[in-house]
Amino acid sequence: xxxxxxxxxxxxxxxxxxxxxxxxxxxxxxxxxxxxxxxxxxxxxxxxxxxxxxxxxxxxxxxxxxxxxxxxxxxxxxxxxxxxxxxxxxxxxxxxxxxxxxxxxxxxxxxxxxxxxxxxxxxxxxxxxxxxxxxxxxxxxxxxxxxxxxxxxxxxxxxxxxxxxxxxxxxxxxxxxxxxxxxxxxxxxxxxxxxxxxxxxxxxxxxxxxxxxxxxxxxxxxxxxxxxxxxxxxxxxxxxxxxxxxxxxxxxxxxxxxxxxxxxxxxxxxxxxxxxxxxxxxxxxxxxxxxxxxxxxxxxxxxxxxxxxxxxxxxxxxxxxxxxxxxxxxxxxxxxxxxxxxxxxxxxxxxxxxxxxxxxxxxxxxxxxxxxxxxxxxxxxxxxxxxxxxxxxxxxxxxxxxxxxxxxxxxxxxxxxxxxxxxxxxxxxxxxxxxxxxxxxxxxxxxxxxxx
Amino acid sequence: xxxxxxxxxxxxxxxxxxxxxxxxxxxxxxxxxxxxxxxxxxxxxxxxxxxxxxxxxxxxxxxxxxxxxxxxxxxxxxxxxxxxxxxxxxxxxxxxxxxxxxxxxxxxxxxxxxxxxxxxxxxxxxxxxxxxxxxxxxxxxxxxxxxxxxxxxxxxxxxxxxxxxxxxxxxxxxxxxxxxxxxxxxxxxxxxxxxxxxxxxxxxxxxxxxxxxxxxxxxxxxxxxxxxxxxxxxxxxxxxxxxxxxxxxxxx
Amino acid sequence: xxxxxxxxxxxxxxxxxxxxxxxxxxxxxxxxxxxxxxxxxxxxxxxxxxxxxxxxxxxxxxxxxxxxxxxxxxxxxxxxxxxxxxxxxxxxxxxxxxxxxxxxxxxxxxxxxxxxxxxxxxxxxxxxxxxxxxxxxxxxxxxxxxxxxxxxxxxxxxxxxxxxxxxxxxxxxxxxxxxxxxxxxx
Numbered sequence: 001x002x003x004x005x006x007x008x009x010x011x012x013x014x015x016x017x018x019x020x021x022x023x024x025x026x027x028x029x030x031x032x033x034x035x036x037x038x039x040x041x042x043x044x045x046x047x048x049x050x051x052x053x054x055x056x057x058x059x060x061x062x063x064x065x066x067x068x069x070x071x072x073x074x075x076x077x078x079x080x081x082x083x084x085x086x087x088x089x090x091x092x093x094x095x096x097x098x099x100x101x102x103x104x105x106x107x108x109x110x111x112x113x114x115x116x117x118x119x120x121x122x123x124x125x126x127x128x129x130x131x132x133x134x135x136x137x138x139x140x141x142x143x144x145x146x147x148x149x150x151x152x153x154x155x156x157x158x159x160x161x162x163x164x165x166x167x168x169x170x171x172x173x174x175x176x177x178x179x180x181x182x183x184x185x186x187x188x189x190x191x192x193x194x195x196x197x198x199x200x201x202x203x204x205x206x207x208x209x210x211x212x213x214x215x216x217x218x219x220x221x222x223x224x225x226x227x228x229x230x231x232x233x234x235x236x237x238x239x240x241x242x243x244x245x246x247x248x249x250x251x252x253x254x255x256x257x258x259x260x261x262x263x264x265x266x267x268x269x270x271x272x273x274x275x276x277x278x279x280x281x282x283x284x285x286x287x288x289x290x291x292x293x294x295x296x297x298x299x300x301x302x303x304x305x306x307x308x309x310x311x312x313x314x315x316x317x318x319x320x321x322x323x324x325x326x327x328x329x330x331x332x333x334x335x336x337x338x339x340x341x342x343x344x345x346x347x348x349x350x351x352x353x354x355x356x357x358x359x360x361x362x363x364x365x366x367x368x369x370x371x372x373x374x375x376x377x378x379x380x381x382x383x384x385x386x387x388x389x390x391x392x393x394x395x396x397x398x399x400x401x402x403x404x405x406x407x408x409x410x411x412x413x414x415x416x417x418x419x420x421x422x423x424x425x426x427x428x429x430x431x432x433x434x435x436x437x438x439x440x441x442x443x444x445x446x447x448x449x450x451x452x
Numbered sequence: 453x454x455x456x457x458x459x460x461x462x463x464x465x466x467x468x469x470x471x472x473x474x475x476x477x478x479x480x481x482x483x484x485x486x487x488x489x490x491x492x493x494x495x496x497x498x499x500x501x502x503x504x505x506x507x508x509x510x511x512x513x514x515x516x517x518x519x520x521x522x523x524x525x526x527x528x529x530x531x532x533x534x535x536x537x538x539x540x541x542x543x544x545x546x547x548x549x550x551x552x553x554x555x556x557x558x559x560x561x562x563x564x565x566x567x568x569x570x571x572x573x574x575x576x577x578x579x580x581x582x583x584x585x586x587x588x589x590x591x592x593x594x595x596x597x598x599x600x601x602x603x604x605x606x607x608x609x610x611x612x613x614x615x616x617x618x619x620x621x622x623x624x625x626x627x628x629x630x631x632x633x634x635x636x637x638x639x640x641x642x643x644x645x646x647x648x649x650x651x652x653x654x655x656x657x658x659x660x661x662x663x664x665x666x667x668x669x670x671x672x673x674x675x676x677x678x679x680x681x682x683x684x685x686x687x688x689x690x691x692x693x694x695x696x697x698x699x700x701x702x703x704x
Numbered sequence: 705x706x707x708x709x710x711x712x713x714x715x716x717x718x719x720x721x722x723x724x725x726x727x728x729x730x731x732x733x734x735x736x737x738x739x740x741x742x743x744x745x746x747x748x749x750x751x752x753x754x755x756x757x758x759x760x761x762x763x764x765x766x767x768x769x770x771x772x773x774x775x776x777x778x779x780x781x782x783x784x785x786x787x788x789x790x791x792x793x794x795x796x797x798x799x800x801x802x803x804x805x806x807x808x809x810x811x812x813x814x815x816x817x818x819x820x821x822x823x824x825x826x827x828x829x830x831x832x833x834x835x836x837x838x839x840x841x842x843x844x845x846x847x848x849x850x851x852x853x854x855x856x857x858x859x860x861x862x863x864x865x866x867x868x869x870x871x872x873x874x875x876x877x878x879x880x881x882x883x884x885x886x887x888x889x890x
Contacts, residue, residue, distance in 0.1 A: 008647035041606040060715040079708040132870035175874035217881020224823035246844040260809035270857030287714040351638025354595030358604035378507030433681030443473035
């Protein structure tokens, strides 16, 4: 799995790649428009960052507070050390309810844990109810973006799969028509489901409640009709006080899609009378990341996706090119912590432009962490002379910088060799770019002649 | 003995020394015209940025030591490059033995435009430059050194190079569609992720071309070298200049 | 060792230095709360309507099943809350009261004192929320101040009708929840 190879493939379809880039840039622009209407925007980011850093520094304290208060409210709290345990807990609850069909709203954590295939192997039908997620579920694809999972698909793609799965009119690409078909189809599923699974946007330690934000209302349709609500939460999704929600709810939707707030922000504190509410607190490597001082702050993430929308590389290579559950800039600083070797190309899939860090609502220093992961990766790959030579041979020597090392002779040869030799296919720089024109003397030479 | 005339150590990135000596000459002449004494330590080499960005920061101890030794004697160190200055300030490995000098060097190094506006306290440069220009905001200078406000943050708008150039007679500063998107150079990224790098470069150039830009002006020759490579290959009718060349030309 | 003990002890072992928790300051709010609220909710594809317009709409619409827990509109209510939410799957219109309304983003807070059944505002085809003008606040911080540490088992900020842009970024109003939201300010 290599990001560069996947990216090159993505760019082969020039018009589609341009459409993908333009589409995500528009989301970035919507975000820009709305944040400029909030004079205190940068202050909100500072506060959010401080609140998250404080919480992470006392995570054990707040997790126990959350459990205590949630339990007192009637919520059944479970702890899962890893993905397997998370899946088992859910499987057990569903079995206890004698349930064979469940609905699930968007939860990247459940993607991370590969919950769907686990449940399906047990013969349980899992229906992803977020429209974008249902579409990719039909297509058997993973999400390509954590907020807009089907952003890589065009109306025609969706029309085709809906025709196949929902018997919509062939060739009808009207979004209103297609959405209406999905509404009817999923309404049936909501009305039949006894168990509904959701993610968690924010867990509040002070009150033992958690918040789920959607635009579609699918999380609520699922949980209020079903008898059992299972909420899956990464342990880092915690905030200390209820009033902190004021900060985060002002930042989240604006950063994600440029809306002032999502249309539904549901606060769950107790199960409805006669029903059950479960909260699963999941580690799955988060304590390890917490222990990496240089990368600890990646856990501040509130999963808004703004970094993906702004990243010039993400926009031009697509979420799938990263090969990770969470793609893009934040994915590139989380994934190497999970598997350094598998995701070793991700921190290099960046020019370190810093745009991601400046749009991040919780001020994660993403581009600096990308730089730090590069140091870790080369360390792991060994810094033997051979290792360095390899890296140099692959990268540096193919760039114009190489000619500096060879000095005058090389520069002279550049002037005299025929283009076919200089621009041979092995020279990656020269594939689509000319080398810089060669001056008659270097600055050093000029300075010695004129200034010394 | 304190002198009123600041003694500048001129730091010229390796690729400017090799491929764009005119930018270095322009920087030198500009600083002298603005009243500075400038010395170019002849022994200087690479600052180590390409190695560090490729993941080998730890291997740059040698170049770092040399840099500190070459430049610790000056009042200020000035370079016509945001990315190299940022590297010196933030990504040099810490050398305990040279800690004091390293701290000094890191506090006294400036990119050219911020040196003129913040240290020399010059508002703008007078002169003539009757051309339609598009400004390329290089990322490290922009989001690293904060040489200008970026479109991501909700800050008061400012741009140090624009400030220096705004009084130039006849100059037209074009509004781009994507004001500060990255050009795609990124050091070794330009070859390890060649496809994306080139696409990003082409997109930047197209933004300038369809506004009728005559000259793309920037503060980092690495970006301009990458874009120039594309404009020459694609036979685009546009020039690329470092703002040092623009200001030096305008002042003559 | 239980997973809980394992996770807690892994965190404790890190011995992290505590970082400070900031206080949240006051921010400037809009001067005209009512018109700012109206703009915000319109931006979310909801709509503020006067009472007369709502009455007219209900008359013209021929909604067959209407639920209202708002005393001012009880004359429209022609059904009772069913024992199971599925009983409201064919609900055409729900008229509910909101407690706090936020001008900066059109969000309205309702909790179980306004919701006899949690599913009502989501399962209904059309939704009307009635709010008192004196309960308008400027921003979310003021909203949470007003709500306090209130003990309702469920509460929700509703800021518009259900919507999605998942099909090639085309905004479609009416995904899985209510297909419209009208707000009456009294």
